[in-house]
Amino acid sequence: xxxxxxxxxxxxxxxxxxxxxxxxxxERALDDLEYHxxxxxxxxxxxxxxxxxxxxxxxxxxGG
Numbered sequence: 001x002x003x004x005x006x007x008x009x010x011x012x013x014x015x016x017x018x019x020x021x022x023x024x025x026x027e028r029a030l031d032d033l034e035y036h037x038x039x040x041x042x043x044x045x046x047x048x049x050x051x052x053x054x055x056x057x058x059x060x061x062x063g064g
Contacts, residue, residue: 004015004036006036006037006039006040007044007046008041009032009033009036010033010036010040010044010047010048010051013029013032013033015053017051017054017055018056019059020058021062022043022062023059023062023063024061025054025063026058027059029055030055030056030059031057032052033048033052034052036048037049037052
């Protein structure tokens with residue numbers, strides 16, 4: 001896991017998702033989130049999927 005705490009990352013991302021406006025930042029966040037999803041306990045995956053959907057919606061609004 002390289003010393004990265006997936007739950008802490010998810011909380012960090014959730015706290016800044018509303019401030020993301022640049023397409024490249026949203027894409028990177030989505031890529032990172034999808035990577036971290038695999039390391040989360042099953043009971044934490046549903047909220048993570050919800051966060052991923054929010055990022056995909058933002059990406060669509062950003063022109064993607």
